[in-house]
Amino acid sequence: xxxxxxxxxxxxxxxxxxxxxxxxxxxxxxxxxxxxxxxxxxxxxxxxxxxxxxxxxxxxxxxxxxxxxxxxxxxxxxxxxxxxxxxxxxxxxxxxxxxxxxxxxxxxxxxxxxxxxxxxxxxxxxxxxxxxxxxxxxxxxxxxxxxxxxxxxxxxxxx
Amino acid sequence: xxxxxxxxxxxxxxxxxxxxxxxxxxxxxxxxxxxxxxxxxxxxxxxxxxxxxxxxxxxxxxxxxxxxxxxxxxxxxxxxxxxxxxxxxxxxxxxxxxxxxxxxxxxxxxxxxxxxxxxxxxxxxxxxxxxxxxxxxxxxxxxxxxxxxxxxxxxxxxx
Numbered sequence: 609x610x611x612x613x614x615x616x617x618x619x620x621x622x623x624x625x626x627x628x629x630x631x632x633x634x635x636x637x638x639x640x641x642x643x644x645x646x647x648x649x650x651x652x653x654x655x656x657x658x659x660x661x662x663x664x665x666x667x668x669x670x671x672x673x674x675x676x677x678x679x680x681x682x683x684x685x686x687x688x689x690x691x692x693x694x695x696x697x698x699x700x701x702x703x704x705x706x707x708x709x710x711x712x713x714x715x716x717x718x719x720x721x722x723x724x725x726x727x728x729x730x731x732x733x734x735x736x737x738x739x740x741x742x743x744x745x746x747x748x749x750x751x752x753x754x755x756x757x758x759x760x761x762x763x764x765x766x767x
Numbered sequence: 768x769x770x771x772x773x774x775x776x777x778x779x780x781x782x783x784x785x786x787x788x789x790x791x792x793x794x795x796x797x798x799x800x801x802x803x804x805x806x807x808x809x810x811x812x813x814x815x816x817x818x819x820x821x822x823x824x825x826x827x828x829x830x831x832x833x834x835x836x837x838x839x840x841x842x843x844x845x846x847x848x849x850x851x852x853x854x855x856x857x858x859x860x861x862x863x864x865x866x867x868x869x870x871x872x873x874x875x876x877x878x879x880x881x882x883x884x885x886x887x888x889x890x891x892x893x894x895x896x897x898x899x900x901x902x903x904x905x906x907x908x909x910x911x912x913x914x915x916x917x918x919x920x921x922x923x924x925x926x
Contacts, residue, residue, distance in 0.1 A: 619850050619851075642920050642924065643924065645916075645917045645920055646917055646920040646921035646924055647921070648917075649915070649917045649918065649921070650917055651810050651900060651915070651916070651917065668900065668916065669900065669915070669916035669917040669919075669920055670894065670895075670898060670899060670900045670916040672916070672920060673891050673894045673895045673916050673919060673920065674891070674895040676887070676888065676891040676895075676919070676920070676923045677888065677891050677892060677895060678888065681888060681892055685892050685896065688886070688888050688889040688891075688892040689885075689886060689888075689889055690888075691778050691886065692778075692888060694926065695887060695888065695923045695926040696923060696924050696925065696926050699923050699924060726848075727847070727848060727850065728835070728854060729835065729836065729837070729840060729847050729848075729849075729851060729854065730847040730848055732832050732833070732835040732836050732847075733836060733840055733844050733847040735829065735832045736829075736832045736833040736835075736836060737844065739829060740829060741810060741827065741828065741829045756808070756810070756828070757804075757810070757827065757828035757829040757831070757832050758804045758805055758807075758808045758809055758810065758828040759808065760828075760832060760835070761801050761804055761805040761828055761831060761832065761835070762805035762806070762808070764835045764854045764855060764858055765801065765802065765805055765855050765858060766855065767853065767854040767855050
């Protein structure tokens with residue numbers, strides 16, 4: 609019996625190398641997002657916007673760092689060296705009742721979307737053209753996972 | 768006997784939370800950098816430039832993704848769906864005799880430098896102001912490690 613040949617040849621596809629990645633809703637709690645980023649040491653989270661035109665964006669850890677800063681440092685950076693009582697309490701107070709939508713910068717990063725059947729060359733073309741660290745992989749309208757630039761480099765070296 | 772009090776109080780300092788991070792020379796091999804990024808799934812590498820004015824820069828995984836692309840795809844992105852024989856061989860051929868200096872974009876990311884004695888509020892102020900995912904921590908002129916934005920968020924939640 610002849611081996612069943614996959615419909616698109618033996619090339620590695622986006623769906624083969626996609627990894628699970630925390631995806632959060634833009635209306636979920638911002639402090640939860642900080643905890644998720646901190647616990648898993650992630651560079652960013654995929655945020656689903658609920659819009660069909662631009663369904664995903666990225667919230668990076670760097671974008672949340674300003675919420676560590678006490679108000680007096682935001683007004684006068686020279687005061688950053690002063691010691692504060694509890695940084696954690698300050699962060700929780702500033703973010704506790706905010707949603708991700710509230711803390712997202714107005715200029716959002718769009719996350720490119722590729723199909724699970726796309727080849728890694730197609731993935732690389734999209735990532736390179738849009739200068740993105742991250743691509744969402746979608747199958748039948750559902751996010752199957754993401755591919756980071758370093759994951760893609762690893763897959764390219766293996767193929 | 769009274770406890771010895773650290774010179775700057777009990778606050779967490781940059782040196783306390785700095786993590787080891789691969790630092791490579793700008794004159795080292797580019798393929799080695801790709802392998803390092805791929806193996807450790809890093810977003811980027813700290814590149815030492817040897818210049819006193821701007822000692823560190825970052826080479827991100829996303830900046831290297833274009834070297835996965837065959838020449839014909841760079842000329843015509845519509846050809847990205849074509850199957851190639853071996854992506855890995857192509858990448859090795861394109862990067863094997865190049866240095867990191869050769870593949871760095873002309874517009875480089877500067878890595879902010881903080882002192883090991885700086886507080887995490889000072890760290891957050893620098894990272895937020897320069898919108899950087901990464902800060903190098905220096906003690907007596909030597910790099911002690913780096914602090915990523917997510918590491919800083921984790922430290923802030925613990926303090």
